[in-house]
Amino acid sequence: MATQSSTSLQDLIREDFLTCKICYDLYVVPKILPCLHTYCQKCLEPLVENGTIHCPECRLQSEAPGGSVGLKTNFFINSLLELFQMKRNKDLECTVCSSAQKVVAATARCLDCKDFLCQICSQGHCCSRLTLHHKVVNLEEFLAGHYDTEVRFLQELWCQDHPQEALRFFCDTCSMSICRDCRMLDHFQHKVVSMSSAVQRKRPSVEQLIKSLQGTITCISEQEKAVEEAMDKLKVESERVKEKICKYVEDITTYIFAQKDCVLAKLNAFLTEQLERFCLAQKELQSQKDKAMNTQEFSQRILCVGKDSEILHLEGMIRTRVEELQAHRLPQLQSQIPELTIAWDEPQQLSEGSIFSLVFPGEQPTRNAQQLELGSESLTSLGEESGEVMGTPSDSDEDSLTSESDSHFKSPFSSTGWSRRAGYAFSFALDPSLTKQKPNITGIAVVPHSGQVVLLDQANAEIKQYSAFGHFEGVIPLPASNSVFCGISVCGKILACSSETHLFFLNLDGLFLRKLQLRGSESSYPLASYGDSYVAVSEGTLCSISLYSPSGACVGRVQPDNYHGGKFLFIAVNSWEEFVVSDFIKKQIVVMEKSGVVLNVLNPSTSLLAKPFSICVDEDRNIFVIDQFKVIQFSPYDNTGKVVFSGQGQMGRPRVLAIDGNNLILVREDGNTHVFYLYGRLL
Secondary structure, X not given: XXXXXXXXXXXXXXXXXXXXXXXXXXOOOEEEOOOOOEEEHHHHHHHOEOOEEEXXXXXXXXXXXXXXXXXXXXHHHHHHHHHHHHHHOOOOEOOOOOOOOOOOEOOEEEOOOOEEEOHHHHHHHHHOOOOOOXXXXXXXXXXXXXXXXHHHHHOOOXXXXXXXXXXXXXXXXXXXXXXXXXXXXXXOOOOEEEHHHHHHHHHHHHHHHHHHHHHHHHHHHHHHHHHHHHHHHHHHHHHHHHHHHHHXXXXXXXXXXXXXXXXXXXXXXXXXXXXXXXXXXXXXXXHHHHHHHHHHHHHHHHHHHOOHHHHHHHHHHHHHHHHHHHHOOOOOOOOOOOOOOOOOOOHHHHHHOOOOOOOOOOOOOOOOEEEEEEOOEEEEEEOOOOOOOOOXXXXXXXXXOOOHHHOOOOOOOOOOEEOOOEEEEEEEOOOHHHOOOOOOXXXXXXXOOOOOEEEEEOOOOEEEEEOOOOOEEEEEEOOOOOOOEEEEEEEOOEEEEEEOOEEEEEEOOOOEEEEEEOOOOOOOOOEEEEOOOEEEEEOEOOOOEEEEOOOOOEEEEEOOOOOOOOOEEEEEEOOOOOEEEEEOOOOEEEEEOOOOOEEEEEOOOOOOOOOEEEEEEOOOOOEEEEEOOEEEEEOOOOOOOEEEEEOOOOOOOEEEEEEEOOEEEXXXXXXXXXXXXEOOOOO
């Protein structure tokens, strides 16, 4: 044990351990900070500001009201410095008999007197009655460190207030080491014990503290390992994102070149066909020209050199031939030049639209992020048109309203329009002069029997009313609320709208009736109604639906069996009182009974869905859902779905939708509304 202690002590008595990390010299008046880092007193003084000091290594802030002088002195370092400096000097003199006139080299060291002795003095030291029991050791062995442990044991700390007195007592009252004079003067009435007694009492707790650090070190090591794993995962995921971006660029580049080849092939085929027609016309014109010139030349010769009888004989034939040539009508050839349209040909889109968008933790996806489709993959880009007032689609647009299945080569940048089962009826736009701010439509409802369409404008805190034919009828101000409104529904003669965690009931004229507190703490609560019986409230991450009667009573709650981890968004109730909700987190549609039994789940793995949003149902239980730029229809017996609308081009992104009989009503965020008539039944 002694050897191990000595070896450990020798490791500490090194110049690098006893060097200040600021001045890179041996410590001078070493001061220890609360973080256990030690520096010279003079090195710390410039670092004290306003009574505080920051450790140069760990940056821990400590209080230093008295400057660096008031900081604790590191006596441990001081004692090690004393040993180091003694052993550093190899030319030691006898401290007993050496003088200015006579210098005698030391050959021994008395550990008790702390004197260096020459050979004569060491012999006399051992013979004197006063120093008979002192331990005198060989100087070379002393300098080699053989007695460092004993020297450390005999070292004493001296009182800063009484430099001639050693610190041999501990004041429990003041929790500080004191000397004999301090005990008799300043600490006379305090509880004072010997230094050894205080150490025996404190040592177990210090040992326990040191032992407890092992658990902290283990925990930090585990966290360090977790950080390394997180770094590795981050690198892997970053590489995955890079590969995805590169694959996107490769795929879209391949796709664009394929589009180029396809369009150029069509253009060349059209050009070849038109040139053949013009060549045939050219040949026919040349033939007719030759005939006319020959007839003219022959007739001119007859007139010039022919006899009168000959002229009269051929006059009838010449007249007939000329009339034949003049009566011939050449084909009217029109220059059928194809018109080129490029989906992304707006300068703003090309200069400002970002193709890639990274959503970092704690951020929300960019509002104008849009999805582009390429084959079966979903590709993300930015640059959705926003805010422009859209008029009625042109005749050419109506002619182009064809089903996606009719398109041989579908472009991710073009608008395929409606299927043949949906015909354009009319559009109506918001009048900018009637709104203070740019509209943001977050909800739509249809008033039963009248067909009136009501739109909830979140930005202007009002409900806009339109007739069944799109004529503006007025505005209903929303009730005062600390939060923005989101959902709207009509239940009989009640107009229900949600604002954060509250449900407001108004009459159809906008008169306030009542205000209800909703469950949970969601930022938005979409609404739907079942006839005039109740209003269904989608409760987000609770994955449940609460039902409220027009009188304001909670008449039921729908909780799907064993369904967790999602977030219910838009909601609809069909004629069989089945509840249809879009799940924002799981990206699927859930159909359930009022009892909570899940009847069907439509998800991207088995259907055309990618990111379902607003939904509605018709009287035949068909489900219509907005999925990015598309509207997908699901019949009660079809889980794959059919795209009935894809408005990625000029039509813009649909926001909410509703059905009134055979009319499908689509509303964009800016309030521009398009009504389409659904022909027959969609199976």
